Amino acid sequence: MTRPPARVRVPFMDLRSLHVELRDQLAEAALGVLDSERVLLGPELERFEQRWARVVGAPHGVGVASGLDALTLGLQALGVGPGDEVLVPSHTFVATWLAVVHAGATPVPVDVSVETGVWEPDAVAAAIGPRTRALVPVHLYGHPVDLDPLLGLAARHDLAVLDDAAQAHGATYRGRPVGGLTAATAWSFYPGKNLGALGDGGAVTTSDPQVAQRVRSLRNYGSTEKYVHAEIGWNSRLDELQAALLSVKLAHLDRHNARRHASALRYGEALADSGLVLPVVADWATAVWHLYVVRTPHRDALRAHLAAHGVETLVHYPVPPHRQPAFAGTAAADAHLPAADRLACEVLSLPMGPHLRDDQQDLVIDAVRSFRP
Ligand SMILES: *Cc1c(COP(=O)(O)O)cnc(C)c1O
Numbered sequence: 001m002t003r004p005p006a007r008v009r010v011p012f013m014d015l016r017s018l019h020v021e022l023r024d025q026l027a028e029a030a031l032g033v034l035d036s037e038r039v040l041l042g043p044e045l046e047r048f049e050q051r052w053a054r055v056v057g058a059p060h061g062v063g064v065a066s067g068l069d070a071l072t073l074g075l076q077a078l079g080v081g082p083g084d085e086v087l088v089p090s091h092t093f094v095a096t097w098l099a100v101v102h103a104g105a106t107p108v109p110v111d112v113s114v115e116t117g118v119w120e121p122d123a124v125a126a127a128i129g130p131r132t133r134a135l136v137p138v139h140l141y142g143h144p145v146d147l148d149p150l151l152g153l154a155a156r157h158d159l160a161v162l163d164d165a166a167q168a169h170g171a172t173y174r175g176r177p178v179g180g181l182t183a184a185t186a187w188s189f190y191p192g193k194n195l196g197a198l199g200d201g202g203a204v205t206t207s208d209p210q211v212a213q214r215v216r217s218l219r220n221y222g223s224t225e226k227y228v229h230a231e232i233g234w235n236s237r238l239d240e241l242q243a244a245l246l247s248v249k250l251a252h253l254d255r256h257n258a259r260r261h262a263s264a265l266r267y268g269e270a271l272a273d274s275g276l277v278l279p280v281v282a283d284w285a286t287a288v289w290h291l292y293v294v295r296t297p298h299r300d301a302l303r304a305h306l307a308a309h310g311v312e313t314l315v316h317y318p319v320p321p322h323r324q325p326a327f328a329g330t331a332a333a334d335a336h337l338p339a340a341d342r343l344a345c346e347v348l349s350l351p352m353g354p355h356l357r358d359d360q361q362d363l364v365i366d367a368v369r370s371f372r373p
Helices: 015-021 024-035 043-055 067-077 093-104 121-127 145-158 209-217 242-250 253-270 299-308 338-346 358-369
Strands: 062-063 085-087 104-109 133-134 161-164 184-188 202-208 294-295 347-349
Touching: 015 024, 015 161, 015 358, 043 062, 043 202, 043 242, 062 067, 062 209, 067 085, 067 093, 067 184, 067 202, 085 093, 093 104, 093 358, 104 121, 121 145, 121 299, 133 145, 133 209, 145 161, 161 294, 202 209, 253 299, 299 358
Parallel strands: 085 104, 085 133, 133 161, 161 184
Antiparallel strands: 062 202, 184 202, 294 347
């Protein structure tokens, strides 16, 4: 990782300080794999899969190579394929949409609410058509989606639900962890996520043994028996090294999430009268603050002001999927999605993560409070 330039006083994210803290444990885990000679589909993967499934309250966990693959293979395992339409949020990371295409189906965007940034059940209900096969709710920024109304809709219309939990490690919905609440849940262990590997990684958790078995086959060339290929699969495995490192980091997830939670509370108190729209947590939710996203029509000016004060910020996301060149020429590109367009202009992610010290956060807060649009 490149060091931030000296004028950055508060980095958006600081993986290095996170890894320094766990250096000895991570090194020991890596050496264990080096000495074992098992580098793929071995005991570390099984151990991590079982641990992760238990943490998120699902009977089965299957490690794959990335979050994108977890979404793609998860959809395929639920029977989504060519000719199907899958409803996706208009406001999300593009991978949610890409996975639908990789599964052979068509993503159909449903606009989110500007206020919450996530789906309203009524909008989803109105978008269900004869070809709709599945819903992909996204627990964006670490706040769980209100799943019960969506599960009700899915049951009435015989749709599969796969939730994208790439930003929601440890989040709970009505007291139950995200990860065992739908037909399948897709996870990413990209390094910057709340639980991140030292490279790419992902997983599918599910309570359905057949879905788990299908993902196991799909990730391994469509094979569960050596040299027998029952279907057209992929090569998408979570390797032993990443699995071993993830087991180390998993032991610190609650503590890291607690740090994020404390930082979110501090932001909330200190910025209550700042004129920004602040994120709110529903009373039925525990959010894990993957990102702390504020909203203002003066976003670009605020971002420049913060940069001038040495505060690094990011935008999640500046271009909505339907405006991406990759989707030019598809029906989605012509969709009317005003909330997604507006959020792309107004959202700003403040520094957030287990690395963020109070004195750094005070710098962010002072800089935000000194902003005059
Ligand atoms: C990170 C992310 C993904 C993709 O995960 P990768 O591991 O980077 O492939 C998918 N959806 C959302 C919402 C994400 O934040």
